[in-house]
Amino acid sequence: MITHASFTLERTYNAPPERVFAQFADRDLKKKWFSGPPGWTSVAGEIDFRVGGREVDAGGPPGGPVHWFKAQYYDIVDNERIVYAYEMYLDDNRISVSVSTIEFEPAGGGTRLVMTEQGAFLDGHDDPTYREAGTKEMLEALGAALDG
Secondary structure, three states: OEEEEEEEEEEEEOOOHHHHHHHHHOHHHHOOOOOOOOOOEEEEEEEOOOOOOEEEEEEEOOOOOOEEEEEEEEEEEOOOEEEEEEEEEEOOEEEEEEEEEEEEEEEOOEEEEEEEEEEEEEOOOOOHHHHHHHHHHHHHHHHHHHHO
16 A cells, blocks of 8 residues: 655745755754654664765654664755655654655745655555654754754
8 A cells, every 4th residue: 555645845944045954964963953752762873965875864762663764865956955765664664755855045034945745655654644744843843953
């Protein structure tokens, strides 16, 4: 069983595109906001931010399951866009495969970020509405990191 879905989210941040883009490119910056809900622990994290590079992040609540994010970067234009494909796993079970695009546009003194995801959600293990809600929370955490 496969559920196909896509969504687009937009946010405007009070920071220039270079600063917002850096939050995705720099592992130390990214781990401050790309870490899951409060109480989750990280069990793996690495980023090779370049075209052809990979990113792996894993973590979850105490006692599991472990949520895995495994991505490959296909297109990067500094301060303008990132295109990547990624798989999500719960422990060893692949639950989705997605293609995501993040666009960064100047907006006054800040940045308009547009994120589009197209996903295949597998065997009822994940739901597009949950993914969209989780992505909204992630973008809010990015905003908090930029503000604080």
